[in-house]
Amino acid sequence: MENLNLDKFSPKKAELQELSTKYLSLEIKGIEDKKGYLAVDNARKELKRTRVEITKTGKNLRAEAVSFQKAVINLEKELVEIIEPVEVGLKEMQDKIDTEKEKIKRIELLPERKERLKEIKIEMEDDFILLMDDNKFEAFYNEKKTEYLEEEERKLKEKQDKIEADKRKLDEEKRIEEAKKETRKEEREQAEREKQEAIEFEKRKAELEKQAIIDEQNRKEKERLDEEARIRKEAEDKIALEKEQQEKLEKKKKYIKFLKDNGYTEKTKENFYIQNNVKEIILYKKINSFKL
DSSP, X not given: OTTOOGGGOSSOHHHHHHHHHHHHTOOOOSTTOHHHHHHHHHHHXXXXXXXXXXXHHHHHHHHHHHHHHHHHHHHHHHHHHHHHHHHHHXXXXXXXXXXXXXXXXXXXXXXXHHHHHHHTTOOOOHHHHHTOOHHHHHHHHHHHHHHHHHHHHHHHHHHHHHHHHHHHHHHHHHHHHXXXXXXXXXXXXXXXXXXXXXXXXHHHHHHHHHHHHHHHHHHHHHHHHHHHHHHHHHHHHHHHHHHHHHXXXXXXXXXXXXXXXXXXXXXXXXXXXXXXXXXXXXXXEOOOOOOO
């Protein structure tokens, strides 16, 4: 770690600035200016030697940094392997307790869940109901509700089919009776009208009962969804506010760390200038001064 030191760069920045300033004013006045040409050539060679030395130093420091990085990664992995199994075990322990807590909380929902299941003719053990979280219960309920409605529709169709079968049977009896006794035609027609009215009455009654069941279920479902939406909206608003406050706190901590990491303190702040733009904060540091 001690090898990773930028002080190894030599010459220093101030020395380089002095060297650049020294040779900046050199010039060759013309083809006959041998003295000026020689001075420029010597200056160029010195600047080249200095540049090569700086590049070599930088390359060596980068190689040391890569080696240091690999050592850090290996040590990090070794240290994590010591504590990670314990962390995983503790998490499993917590998850088990959290599951029990969730089960206890769901006890409050048990009466409402049982009532909803009762409406679609479903009965089951309390423990089985408590094992389901909200999403699983809703999925289970919707599946069973669909089955219930389909079964009700099947029963209704079966009843309608029976009515139609009875009607066909009566029609057949009517034809036989007409063939046998023409004189009873009026009585048979009256009987058929009464039977048809009864069939239509039963059919309409069944349709109204079915629609009443659907309307009641839709009303209860809407009330439940509205309540869930309200609770979910309140929770989301609370989470958003907490997240915003946490982000502001984290940003403030990062800003304080940013200042500290760059050497900005109460004692050194006179050597810094802070520029606050819309998207970033730029910290400028006074390097040195030269009095004219």
